[in-house]
Amino acid sequence: MERRTFLKTAGVAGALTMAARSNTAAADAGEKRPNIVLYITDDQGTNDAGCYGHPLARTPGLDTLAAEGVRFTSACCVCASCSPSRSVLLTGMHTHANGQYGLAHAKHNFASFENVRSLPNLLRDAGYRSLCAGKYHVRPEPAYHFDEYIKVMAPDKMAEAVRPFIAANDDRPFFLNFNTVEPHRPFHRDGASPVSPEAVPVPDYLPDIPECREELAEYLASIERADQGLLRLIEILKETGRWDNTVMVYVSDNGAPFPGAKTTVYEPGLRLPCVVRDPASALHGVTSDAMISFADITPTLIDCAGATPGNPQFQGRSFRSILQGADPAEDWDEIYASHIFHEVTMYYPMRMVRTRRHKLIWNIAHGLPYPFASDLWNSKTWQAVMQRGLSHYGKRSVDAYIHRPRFELYDLDADPDEVVNLADDPAHAELLAELQQKLRAFQERTKDPWILKWDRE
Numbered sequence: 001m002e003r004r005t006f007l008k009t010a011g012v013a014g015a016l017t018m019a020a021r022s023n024t025a026a027a028d029a030g031e032k033r034p035n036i037v038l039y040i041t042d043d044q045g046t047n048d049a050g051c052y053g054h055p056l057a058r059t060p061g062l063d064t065l066a067a068e069g070v071r072f073t074s075a076c077c078v079c080a081s082c083s084p085s086r087s088v089l090l091t092g093m094h095t096h097a098n099g100q101y102g103l104a105h106a107k108h109n110f111a112s113f114e115n116v117r118s119l120p121n122l123l124r125d126a127g128y129r130s131l132c133a134g135k136y137h138v139r140p141e142p143a144y145h146f147d148e149y150i151k152v153m154a155p156d157k158m159a160e161a162v163r164p165f166i167a168a169n170d171d172r173p174f175f176l177n178f179n180t181v182e183p184h185r186p187f188h189r190d191g192a193s194p195v196s197p198e199a200v201p202v203p204d205y206l207p208d209i210p211e212c213r214e215e216l217a218e219y220l221a222s223i224e225r226a227d228q229g230l231l232r233l234i235e236i237l238k239e240t241g242r243w244d245n246t247v248m249v250y251v252s253d254n255g256a257p258f259p260g261a262k263t264t265v266y267e268p269g270l271r272l273p274c275v276v277r278d279p280a281s282a283l284h285g286v287t288s289d290a291m292i293s294f295a296d297i298t299p300t301l302i303d304c305a306g307a308t309p310g311n312p313q314f315q316g317r318s319f320r321s322i323l324q325g326a327d328p329a330e331d332w333d334e335i336y337a338s339h340i341f342h343e344v345t346m347y348y349p350m351r352m353v354r355t356r357r358h359k360l361i362w363n364i365a366h367g368l369p370y371p372f373a374s375d376l377w378n379s380k381t382w383q384a385v386m387q388r389g390l391s392h393y394g395k396r397s398v399d400a401y402i403h404r405p406r407f408e409l410y411d412l413d414a415d416p417d418e419v420v421n422l423a424d425d426p427a428h429a430e431l432l433a434e435l436q437q438k439l440r441a442f443q444e445r446t447k448d449p450w451i452l453k454w455d456r457e
Contacts, residue, residue, distance in 0.1 A: 033173045033305050034279065035166075035246040036123070038297070039233070040089065040177070041226045042082065042135060042184040045203075045256030046271045048223055056195050057220055061230030062275060065250055067285045069277030070323055076335045076354070077294045080254035080262055080269035081342040083110060083137050085294065089251065090118045090144060090177075092298035092314035094338045096448045102341030104139040110341065111139035117313055118144045119298045123175045126307035131165045133158050134179035146177070154188075155180045155229020159236055167240040173305070180229055183222035185257045185375040193221035204417050205260040205268050205394040211384040212258075219256065243279075247304045249297060250275045259376045260394060260401070263342045265352040265361055266418050270337055278304060278323045290328035291335050291356070292319050315446050336442045340450075346371040349450055353439045359418070360435035361408040364453050369402050395419050407432065 046052070049059040051066040052073075077085045079095045087093075087100035091112070095101060099113035120130045121143070132146040134153075150161050162176060182188050197213035200220070206212050230250065237243040252272045255261030261268035274292070295316030302308050303318035322328050337352035348371050349364040376382060385393055393401055395417045407423040409432055414420075422428040443451040 032245065033126070033128075033307075035174045035176070035242055036128070036301050036305065037176045037178060037233070037237075037246055037248040038089070038119075038301070039230055039248065039250045040086065040135075040179045041223075041250075041252045042179070042181050043254060043257040043262055044183055044223055044226065044252035044273060045261055046268055046273070048220070048256065049227075049273050051275070052273055054220075055201065056199065058194075058224045059227040061227040061232075061234060062250060062273070064231065064234060065248060065277055066275045069248070069275055069285075070281075070283055071287045072274040072276070072290065072292055073287055074289045074291045074335075075251070075272060075274035075293070076270040076291070076337070077252075077254050077272055078270070078335070078337045079339050080264055080337075081339065082253050083108075083139075084340070085253040087112055087116075087138050087144075089253070089294050089297050090120070090138065091116055092119075092295050092302075092312070092316040094295060094315055094336075094446050094448070096338050096340060096450060097315060097446050100138060102346070103343055104137050108341075108344040110344070112143050114140060114143055116143045117309075119301060120144060120146050120175060120177070122298075122302055122307060122309065123305060125309075126305055127172055128175045128305070129165075129168075129170060129172045130175040130177070131162060132177045132179070133162050135181050136179070152179075152181055154190075155182065155226055156232045159229045159232035162233070163236050163240070166236060166242055173245075178229070178233060180226040182226035183219050183257070185379070187215075187218040187222040189218065189221040189225050193217045194224075195220045203268065203394075205266070205396070206258055207381065207385055207390065207393055209381070209384055209388075209390075211380040215258070215380050245279060247279065247301065248277045249301065251294065251297070257375060258379065259372065259382050260396070262376060263339070263346070263373050265337045265339055265350050267412075267416070270335070270352075270354075276300075276323055278320070280304075281324045283323065283325055288322055288328065290319060290322050290332035291354075292322075292332060293335050334438070336439075338446075338448065342371075342373050346373065349453075351439055351443065351448070351450070353435055353442065354412075355435075357411060357413050358431065358435065359408075359410045359412055360423075360432070360439060362436075362439060363404045363406055363408065364450055364457075366404055366406045370404055407436075409435070 051063045083104040084095035102110040130146040131148040133150040138144045195217040197217045200216040202208045255269035299314045299318040303320045335354045339350045351362045409423040410418045
């Protein structure tokens with residue numbers, strides 16, 4: 001079964017590569033390539049947008065984009081940590097393969113391998129000019145080189161700052177990587193939050209306490225601020241005549257900035273907003289439940305540009321056929337995740353496989369207590385839980401959150417909150433073995449150094 005699945009996937013990937021090479025030839029013959037915008041917010045959670053059904057999130061920019069493109073409902077990052085996730089978005093390689101094991105900045109000091117070929121470098125080779133606006137947060141610079149950089153500022157002001165780049169009288173297509181720092185803590189916003197803490201819906205993974213409600217209200221206001229940049233950017237693309245030839249992808253780098261989401265491989269950490277608008281597609285305002293991962297973003301954008309290299313490093317694959325109306329069927333029904341560090345003090349390697357119904361998590365360093373990101377530990381929400389001595393954090397016990405077993409196996413249909421671990425249940429032994437084999441095969445395919453932990457620990 002594994003061999004059949006691999007051959008089927010390889011056949012699809014091969015067909016898409018051949019199509020991409022055909023696109024490259026067409027582009028070389030004079031066909032105009034699209035501009036590309038990759039818009040990344042910082043710590044925006046699963047359904048925290050108007051078009052994803054949140055009753056209070058005001059996101060007219062993202063709602064506009066969704067109305068003109070494809071809104072994915074089962075898209076996942078593959079590492080719920082900023083720098084590693086961004087490295088995956090920009091390389092199509094898992095973090096254990098590209099070397100960006102943890103945060104890039106300051107004392108954390110993690111960096112990708114120098115031979116990594118990233119999206120801006122690949123697009124430059126294909127004749128694109130490039131600009132990174134706002135948060136950068138990957139290393140080394142030569143591996144992730146942009147022609148221009150613009151510092152972080154309020155998203156709407158940053159959109160105005162990139163206008164000259166967009167409007168430039170240049171025959172080359174452009175690649176714009178637009179990165180807000182919202183809604184990362186501390187929650188940036190203008191003035192008081194328009195959202196009442198009493199009215200905020202509290203997700204099941206969080207505790208329904210006043211401190212959490214207060215932070216959720218601030219978080220929603222910060223999401224609105226991030227969206228203002230997107231709305232203004234769309235207006236600028238239209239005003240400059242670039243909109244009709246611009247592919248736009250909107251994603252968050254990882255889940256919401258609360259314990260139980262960011263830095264975990266639970267659903268609130270991995271399943272994220274993802275909206276894609278391809279002007280070459282007739283699809284508008286549609287949704288897709290294809291289980292795409294953020295390792296698929298670079299292969300897809302390179303495909304859109306007709307610039308897929310002959311021997312790509314990608315571990316993801318292009319989903320452009322889905323944007324153009326292809327039925328994903330069973331070809332897009334698995335996600336893999338790989339987490340190693342967040343901060344340098346937070347070694348806690350995890351590997352995860354998720355199918356439509358089940359999820360297996362391998363906590364490789366399960367003998368250690370689960371480590372906290374500094375901003376999550378210091379949050380009003382977590383501090384209130386500790387100070388009150390609460391036994392539960394959302395639907396999960398505090399003890400279960402901090403002390404994790406080697407394997408966690410969940411039936412997501414019956415247990416969407418991931419609190420009933422089936423790994424030691426004899427009735428699920430066959431399923432456990434099947435998913436373990438899938439996980440190990442994924443590690444073999446992606447040359448994961450942590451594969452040795454199966455035999456040596």
